[in-house]
Amino acid sequence: MLQITPPKNDKPVVESKKPSKKGLNIIIVGCGKVGTTLVEQLTREGHDITIIDRSPQLVQQLIDKYDVMGIVGNGASYSVQMEAGIEDSDLLIAVTESDELNLLCCTIAKRVGDCAAIARVRTPDYSTEVGYLREKLELAMIINPELEAANEVARILYLPTALEVNSFAHGQAELIKFQVPDGNMLDGITIAHLGRTISHNVLFCAIERDGKVYIPSGDFLISKGDIISFVASRKSAKTFLERIGFKTNHVKSTMIIGGGKAAYYLARQLLRMGISVKIIEIDKARCEELSILLPKAVIINGDGTNEGLLKEEGIEYTESFVPLTGIDEENILLTLHARQVSHAKVITKINRITFKGVISGLNLGSVVYPRYITSETIIAYVRAKQNSMDSNIETLYHMFDHRVEAIEFRVDEPSAVTNIPLVELPLKKDLLLSFINRNGRIIIPTGRDSIQIGDTVMIVTTHTGFNDILDILR
Amino acid sequence: MNRSMIRYILGYVIAIQSILMLLPCLVAVIYREPEGIHFLIISLLSAVISLSMIRKKPEDSVFYLKEGCIATSLSWIVMSLLGCLPFVLTGEIPSFTDALFETVSGFTTTGASILSNVEGLSHASLFWRSFTHWIGGMGVLVFLLTIISLSGGSHINLMRAESPGPSVGKLVPRVKHNARLLYIIYLVMTLVEIILLLAGKMPLFDAVATSFGTAGTGGFGIRNDSMMSYSPYLQWVVTIFMILFGVNFNAFYLITFRKFKKAFEMEEVHWYFIIILVATGIIFSQILKTSAGAFDALTQASFQVASIITTTGFSTADFNLWPQTSKTVLVLLMFIGACAGSTGGGIKVSRFVVMVKTIDKELNSYIHPRSVRKIKLDGKPIEHEVLRSINVYFMTYILLYAVSVFLISLENKDMVTNFTAVAATFNNIGPGLELVGPTQNFGSFSLLSKYVLIFDMLAGRLELFPLLILFHPGVWKDAVSQKVSESNPQIYRDLGSSWHD
Numbered sequence: 001m002l003q004i005t006p007p008k009n010d011k012p013v014v015e016s017k018k019p020s021k022k023g024l025n026i027i028i029v030g031c032g033k034v035g036t037t038l039v040e041q042l043t044r045e046g047h048d049i050t051i052i053d054r055s056p057q058l059v060q061q062l063i064d065k066y067d068v069m070g071i072v073g074n075g076a077s078y079s080v081q082m083e084a085g086i087e088d089s090d091l092l093i094a095v096t097e098s099d100e101l102n103l104l105c106c107t108i109a110k111r112v113g114d115c116a117a118i119a120r121v122r123t124p125d126y127s128t129e130v131g132y133l134r135e136k137l138e139l140a141m142i143i144n145p146e147l148e149a150a151n152e153v154a155r156i157l158y159l160p161t162a163l164e165v166n167s168f169a170h171g172q173a174e175l176i177k178f179q180v181p182d183g184n185m186l187d188g189i190t191i192a193h194l195g196r197t198i199s200h201n202v203l204f205c206a207i208e209r210d211g212k213v214y215i216p217s218g219d220f221l222i223s224k225g226d227i228i229s230f231v232a233s234r235k236s237a238k239t240f241l242e243r244i245g246f247k248t249n250h251v252k253s254t255m256i257i258g259g260g261k262a263a264y265y266l267a268r269q270l271l272r273m274g275i276s277v278k279i280i281e282i283d284k285a286r287c288e289e290l291s292i293l294l295p296k297a298v299i300i301n302g303d304g305t306n307e308g309l310l311k312e313e314g315i316e317y318t319e320s321f322v323p324l325t326g327i328d329e330e331n332i333l334l335t336l337h338a339r340q341v342s343h344a345k346v347i348t349k350i351n352r353i354t355f356k357g358v359i360s361g362l363n364l365g366s367v368v369y370p371r372y373i374t375s376e377t378i379i380a381y382v383r384a385k386q387n388s389m390d391s392n393i394e395t396l397y398h399m400f401d402h403r404v405e406a407i408e409f410r411v412d413e414p415s416a417v418t419n420i421p422l423v424e425l426p427l428k429k430d431l432l433l434s435f436i437n438r439n440g441r442i443i444i445p446t447g448r449d450s451i452q453i454g455d456t457v458m459i460v461t462t463h464t465g466f467n468d469i470l471d472i473l474r
Numbered sequence: 475m476n477r478s479m480i481r482y483i484l485g486y487v488i489a490i491q492s493i494l495m496l497l498p499c500l501v502a503v504i505y506r507e508p509e510g511i512h513f514l515i516i517s518l519l520s521a522v523i524s525l526s527m528i529r530k531k532p533e534d535s536v537f538y539l540k541e542g543c544i545a546t547s548l549s550w551i552v553m554s555l556l557g558c559l560p561f562v563l564t565g566e567i568p569s570f571t572d573a574l575f576e577t578v579s580g581f582t583t584t585g586a587s588i589l590s591n592v593e594g595l596s597h598a599s600l601f602w603r604s605f606t607h608w609i610g611g612m613g614v615l616v617f618l619l620t621i622i623s624l625s626g627g628s629h630i631n632l633m634r635a636e637s638p639g640p641s642v643g644k645l646v647p648r649v650k651h652n653a654r655l656l657y658i659i660y661l662v663m664t665l666v667e668i669i670l671l672l673a674g675k676m677p678l679f680d681a682v683a684t685s686f687g688t689a690g691t692g693g694f695g696i697r698n699d700s701m702m703s704y705s706p707y708l709q710w711v712v713t714i715f716m717i718l719f720g721v722n723f724n725a726f727y728l729i730t731f732r733k734f735k736k737a738f739e740m741e742e743v744h745w746y747f748i749i750i751l752v753a754t755g756i757i758f759s760q761i762l763k764t765s766a767g768a769f770d771a772l773t774q775a776s777f778q779v780a781s782i783i784t785t786t787g788f789s790t791a792d793f794n795l796w797p798q799t800s801k802t803v804l805v806l807l808m809f810i811g812a813c814a815g816s817t818g819g820g821i822k823v824s825r826f827v828v829m830v831k832t833i834d835k836e837l838n839s840y841i842h843p844r845s846v847r848k849i850k851l852d853g854k855p856i857e858h859e860v861l862r863s864i865n866v867y868f869m870t871y872i873l874l875y876a877v878s879v880f881l882i883s884l885e886n887k888d889m890v891t892n893f894t895a896v897a898a899t900f901n902n903i904g905p906g907l908e909l910v911g912p913t914q915n916f917g918s919f920s921l922l923s924k925y926v927l928i929f930d931m932l933a934g935r936l937e938l939f940p941l942l943i944l945f946h947p948g949v950w951k952d953a954v955s956q957k958v959s960e961s962n963p964q965i966y967r968d969l970g971s972s973w974h975d
Contacts, residue, residue, distance in 0.1 A: 025647070048647040056857060064539075067629050069647040085646075 023047035024386055025089045029075030029105050030096030031058040033352050034120065034145060037371045038093060039066050041379055045465060050084045053096075076104040078112060086113035091140070091385065093378060095120045106139055116140040116385065118378060122147075122261055124293070141381055148377070149370035150265035153347050156366050157254060157270065157320050159238075160345040161246040163227065163366050166397045168408050168458050169437040174237050175205070175397065175406055177229045178246070180222060185244055192218035201444050202232040202240045203434045205460040206404045213400045215430055215462060229399060231434040231458065233442035251275060251319040251345055257304035257334055258325035259286050262349065262370070264293060266322065271296050278313060280304040305330055307337070320345040328352060335364050356401075372398065380407075383467035393467065394456055406434075408458045409469040411451055417469055423447035426474045431461040433472070475952040478532035480545045483632070485527025486618055487549040491556060492520035497605060498560070502598035509596040512563035520556055542631030543940035544949065546615055550932055550941075553614060554578045557606060566599050571924050575916065578928045580606030582935035583817065585693025585787035585904030586927070588917040592698050597679065603694050604683035610935065611690025611719075611817035612660050613637065619653040635940040637815065645727050659726045660817075664689040667715045674707045688715045691818040693787025693904040700789045700912065706773050709790055713773075713780045717750065720784030720812030722824075741852050742813050742824040746783075749823070753779045753807055757800045783807045785819040787904025794911035801907060808897045819902030819934050821871065825864050828856060832865075870938050874930070875900060881926045885919065895919075900930040 023046040028035050031053040039062055042049055049068040052075040053059050059070035073080035075094065086092065092109040094102035099121045106117035118141045126133060130142045155165040155174075164177040180186050186194065191204055195218075207214045208227040214220065222228070232240060238248045254270055256263045259281030267277045267290075277297040281287050287301040302309045304325065315321065321344040323334035328350050335348045347366040350359065359367070380396035394408040411418060417425060422433060422445055436443040437456040443449060451457055451469075459472055466472070495517040502510020558577035561567040567576055572588045579586045580603055589595070595603070609617075613636040619629055629649030644652055664685050671681035683696045695701060701709060721743055728737035757775040765771040777790045782804050793804060811820010831849045838845060848855040878896045883889075887909060894906025895916070905912040916927065933941045943949055 048651070050647050063630060063644075067648050067650075069644040 024091060027084050027089050027092045029094045031062055034095045034371045034374050037375045039068060041375050043067060052080060052084055076101055076108055081112055089113050089115045091116045093118045099123050107137055110138055124264055143374050143377055145370040145374040146262040147265045148373040149262050149368050150269060152368050153266050153322055154269040156347055158250040160251050161241060168395055169456055172437060172440055173231060173233055173435055173442045175229060175231050176237055180224050180226045182224050186222045187224040189222060191216055191220045198243055201236045202230050203444050205229045205231055205432055205434050208400050213403045215432055253318050254320040255318040257323040259290050263324045267294050267297050316342045318344050322347050324349050386467050404462055405464060406460045407466055408456050410456045411453055411469055414453060415470060417451050418453055419450055421448055421450050427472055428474050431459060431472055434458045434460050476534055476536055476541050479535060479537055480541055481527055482532050483545045484549055484552060485524045487614055488520050489524035490614060491553055492517045492524060498598040498602040501601040505597040507596045507598050509564040509598045512560045513598060516559045537631060539631045542635045543943045546635035547936055547941045547944055549615060554581055566595055571921055575924050575928055578931050581610035582902050582931040583607050583610050583690040583692040584899055584902040584931045586899055587915050590915055590917060600696050604686040607690035607692025608686040616653045619649055620657055655727060656723055659723055670711045671708060676708055688712055689719055691719050691784045691786045702790050709773055709777050713777045716780040716784045716786045720816050720818040722813040722815040724815055742827060745827055746813050746823045750779055750783060753803050756803050760797045760800045784812045785901055785903045789905060789912035792913050794907050808901050808903055811901055828864050878926055878930050882923050885923055896930060899927045900934045902934050
């Protein structure tokens with residue numbers, strides 16, 4: 001493997017300054033959990049944001065906290081959109097409670113302002129028709145946080161040794177996060193040694209130790225307890241993990257607590273993968289719905305937070321356990337309980353995040369944040385919209401609590417980075433070119449490789465606000 | 475409390491002042507006056523102080539409303555203290571208290587002076603005096619916001635503390651762009667006024683100084699007789715611009731972006747013009763007999779009304795000699811003041827509109843005790859919080875007013891003088907009646923009274939609460955408190971480890 005970062009670079013990552021580019025005019029309708037996260041992240045990226053919500057209190061809270069303009073009213077109404085300046089807007093994002101309202105907001109915005117529009121649509125009724133809706137209503141994007149969260153959970157359950165699995169290059173490459181356990185063969189060897197002896201087609205992107213994140217160079221010494229993120233093609237990731245002594249079989253059974261939309265999407269995926277699913281849901285009517293929708297799953301009507309019921313339904317025997325109730329505190333408690341009584345792989349869903357420090361101190365293992373997944377997708381879109389012609393952002397992930405960004409660029413046109421061997425490119429510090437995807441083939445690059453037109457390139461960096469492949473240059 | 479952030483902002487404010495003070499130096503160079511050197515000294519001194527304050531960027535940039543208020547009021551105090559030093563150094567206003575009074579009066583756009591012979595000042599000092607109006611009119615922190623970027627909520631909290639009016643509305647999403655827009659409108663209108671005054675054959679220096687006084691709704695004249703000796707054309711230009719600067723700036727923004735309908739539908743502006751018309755009408759009919767013809771009477775009446783309601787304080791006539799009704803009308807106008815979101819002072823038309831509507835609602839609730847009714851302004855319902863803050867504002871205003879009048883009365887001056895002296899300073903107007911009338915000045919007051927009036931001017935400009943919060947014991951406690959982790963990190967570490975066990 002090749003390290004493109006300068007050799008002596010093992011300093012902890014410091015928050016880097018964002019470049020001052022001209023922001024877009026963005027209107028966000030709905031100030032719920034996702035809306036708030038979007039406001040937080042998009043203001044950080046330097047966009048001009050107007051928020052619309054029916055509740056004056058919610059709007060006031062956000063205005064006090066962030067530098068945005070607030071309007072109280074129905075976001076789907078023409079006059080409210082005009083007041084929010086829809087005519088000069090570049091993008092409208094509708095994330096209210098109701099799918100129908102979101103779609104209406106976007107449709108009106110398209111007619112009035114001719115701006116790009118993103119709607120959140122979560123109901124399974126529409127989820128199969130997303131493509132059709134998107135095309136006919138001319139939306140830029142339809143997001144479904146529950147579905148995205150379910151996908152992420154499913155990816156982890158497919159590789160239960162990992163803490164987090166993010167996919168790039170349409171699933172060809174994966175960014176996998178795991179923790180080095182006590183007595184593992186990785187403990188006490190350098191990355192360069194690892195590359196020579198064990199595997200040369202994986203790339204270590206970022207390592208977290210004692211709350212600090214490093215972008216490692218070749219002489220970085222791995223030790224137990226480190227949380228490592230690496231990139232590899234799907235196949236070589238499994239081989240690598242097996243070689244260093246991890247089991248890589250996917251789970252055979254899973255128990256889901258709570259039968260909401262995310263649970264439905266997850267169960268549908270897992271059943272398709274041949275994993276047996278048991279869902280515990282408290283509401284009788286919802287149980288009946290689920291049993292119609294998911295005939296192969298076992299649906300249990302009962303209180304998932306009842307210790308006796310969990311025992312009865314075999315929490316000790318299940319291979320994985322996913323609490324998906326709407327209440328974070330319940331999810332966290334269920335996770336802690338499951339870790340105590342079983343060896344199941346546990347994945348916790350956290351909807352709203354306060355007491356971040358406490359949550360990370362609890363050592364919950366794999367945690368999924370639906371609202372981050374959504375906002376990452378939107379930010380990737382916004383950055384791509386903002387940038388010039390010759391490259392485009394395909395995917396973007398925030399890792400390690402926003403301290404590291406992993407971005408996949410598509411290179412469409414010749415530029416200063418194409419056709420030049422990587423060793424000769426003047427790359428920024430704290431930046432790693434982790435793979436090149438050429439026609440579906442994943443290349444872990446060496447200094448002799450170069451970026452070609454048509455490639456997608458994935459970089460990992462502690463800089464923020466990249467929206468163009470040229471940003472990697474000094 | 476985030477002390478380092480307050481220090482940082484104060485540092486920037488001083489830096490801005492240091493740069494602005496170079497302008498009177500330039501004036502001194504043009505007129506070859508030795509006084510310029512004193513301005514240069516203070517400018518350099520400010521530069522040194524500010525550099526030492528902004529050298530270290532604060533690590534923690536969290537900023538709440540209380541920090542915003544404290545930073546704002548401290549900025550105004552520091553600016554006044556530094557701004558008055560040149561007057562003392564040049565010896566033109568030898569007493570420190572007098573110099574401070576004059577500078578505070580300038581920054582707060584009051585225009586009350588302690589000088590009996592304004593024409594004796596050097597051009598540099600005259601320029602600085604008028605320039606303080608221009609700076610204070612829109613606010614120095616609003617100016618600061620156009621330059622520096624702060625984190626998240628800091629912007630709106632600073633803007634809220636400094637901008638006049640019951641609630642701050644944004645025109646565009648980012649505070650920075652809002653502040654820029656406001657300053658652009660402000661600058662353009664000032665320039666237009668200068669040009670129109672020059673067209674009326676006013677000397678350049680007079681035109682610039684007068685425009686600064688009008689734009690900030692300040693009212694420092696550069697002649698002993700204020701505006702009396704200028705031609706009617708010039709008086710009319712000043713009248714119109716005084717009225718314009720008293721209009722809510724949102725209206726100008728809307729007009730610039732061709733949203734005429736919305737601009738002309740602003741309820742507050744309607745009432746503002748109605749009040750001006752009625753007051754002018756009353757005074758016109760009263761002074762018609764004593765003045766030299768209808769046009770002269772109209773000029774006089776409209777100028778004085780505009781000057782008082784916008785809290786500018788220029789004068790073209792000694793209205794102290796006018797009939798009682800006219801004087802009473804002017805005193806009432808003092809309290810009403812200009813529109814919210816303008817550069818004027820006073821209680822603000824919008825607060826009065828809302829209060830009158832509250833009275834109507836109260837009466838209605840006597841007729842229909844169970845009726846539910848929301849008070850609306852510009853067609854939008856007013857939140858209960860805003861109503862409450864307007865009522866409390868009014869109460870506090872009256873209390874402070876009463877206390878100030880009492881403190882001034884210790885000197886044994888007559889009632890009208892005391893009452894209007896406080897009215898003229900608290901509402902940032904300038905001239906009052908009798909001993910503080912348009913041809914008089916504030917020089918005869920005692921030391922105590924001057925400091926009371928200085929406090930009143932600052933409180934009036936900052937709309938009471940940002941300044942009053944400095945006197946709240948809770949803030950003092952906050953100011954000296956330390957973060958626990960700084961002084962005793964051990965406690966938290968122990969807690970943390972037991973939690974994991």
